[in-house]
Amino acid sequence: MEDRVSSLLSAERPFAICGPCVIESREHALQTGQAIAAAGRSADVSLVFKASFDKANRTSVGSFRGPGMARGLEILAEVRHRTGLPVLTDIHEPAQAGAVGEVCDILQIPAFLCRQTDLLVAAGRTGRAVNIKKGQFLAPDDMIHAADKVASTGNRRILLTERGASFGYRNLVVDFRGVTRMRSLGYPVVLDVTHSLQLPGASGGSSGGEPQFVTPLARAGAGCGVDGFFFEVHEKPARALSDGANALRLDRLERLLAYIAAIRRLVASLDDGSG
Numbered sequence: 001m002e003d004r005v006s007s008l009l010s011a012e013r014p015f016a017i018c019g020p021c022v023i024e025s026r027e028h029a030l031q032t033g034q035a036i037a038a039a040g041r042s043a044d045v046s047l048v049f050k051a052s053f054d055k056a057n058r059t060s061v062g063s064f065r066g067p068g069m070a071r072g073l074e075i076l077a078e079v080r081h082r083t084g085l086p087v088l089t090d091i092h093e094p095a096q097a098g099a100v101g102e103v104c105d106i107l108q109i110p111a112f113l114c115r116q117t118d119l120l121v122a123a124g125r126t127g128r129a130v131n132i133k134k135g136q137f138l139a140p141d142d143m144i145h146a147a148d149k150v151a152s153t154g155n156r157r158i159l160l161t162e163r164g165a166s167f168g169y170r171n172l173v174v175d176f177r178g179v180t181r182m183r184s185l186g187y188p189v190v191l192d193v194t195h196s197l198q199l200p201g202a203s204g205g206s207s208g209g210e211p212q213f214v215t216p217l218a219r220a221g222a223g224c225g226v227d228g229f230f231f232e233v234h235e236k237p238a239r240a241l242s243d244g245a246n247a248l249r250l251d252r253l254e255r256l257l258a259y260i261a262a263i264r265r266l267v268a269s270l271d272d273g274s275g
Contacts, residue, residue, distance in 0.1 A: 101126030124153035140178035164196035209246025
C-alpha cells in the first residue's frame, strides 16, 4: 500500500481522490469504495478512497457530521482492506493525528485549517502522506509555509490541493495561474474539482453547487498538468448527507477518469515532442 502512495507522490501518472463527503454508513462506504475501485481498473488513473468521519465545518449546527472518529476509522480500515485502495480522511485536531495515521494512508488538512501549525506538525509526525488543502483566503505561493510546517518534522510526503478561491459572496473560482504557481513549490498538486464548484452557504443552512461544470473543470485541470484530482462522488447526490449539491454522480466517474487519462497522455506527448 505504501508503494502505491509513493507513486502518487512521485506524480508518475495522474491519480484521483474519490469518495462520499462523509461516511454515511459502513455499507454505503464499502459499496462506494468497491465501485470506485472498479472504475479505476478501466482507466490509467491511480485511485484513493476518501470519506470524512466528522465534518466539523458544516454550515448548520443541525447538519449530519458523520459517525465519529472511532467508528469512522473502523469503517475506513475495512474499506482499505476490501478494496485495496489507499484511504484518506480529514483531521481537525492535533490529538487525532496519531490514531488516524495508524489506519489511513493520507491525512488531510481541511482548507480552513491550513495555517494551524500544531495540526500540520502533528500530521507530519505520523510519517503518513499529508494532503493540505489551500484555504479559500490564501494566495497559492503562501502554501509553501504550510508545507514547510509539515516538512519541519522530516516528512516531505506532501500534497497541495487547490479547491477554489473566494470570489465575492457565496462563490468560488479556480485561477489556473495559481495551480501552476503551486506546482513550482516542488510538491504534487491536486485539483479539488467538486469543492471548487461549491456555492458556500447558498442553500440557506447548507452549501449549494454547480455540478454541471465538473467535467469542464476536470478537463481544464488535466490540460494544465495537475498531478491529481479530487471528486466527491455519490450514487444519488440529491440524497447525500453532505455536499450532494456539488458531487459527481458515481456512474459518471469511470468516463471522466478516462477523459483525464487521455488528456494527460496528449499533454505529455506534446511536451516531449512526440505528438
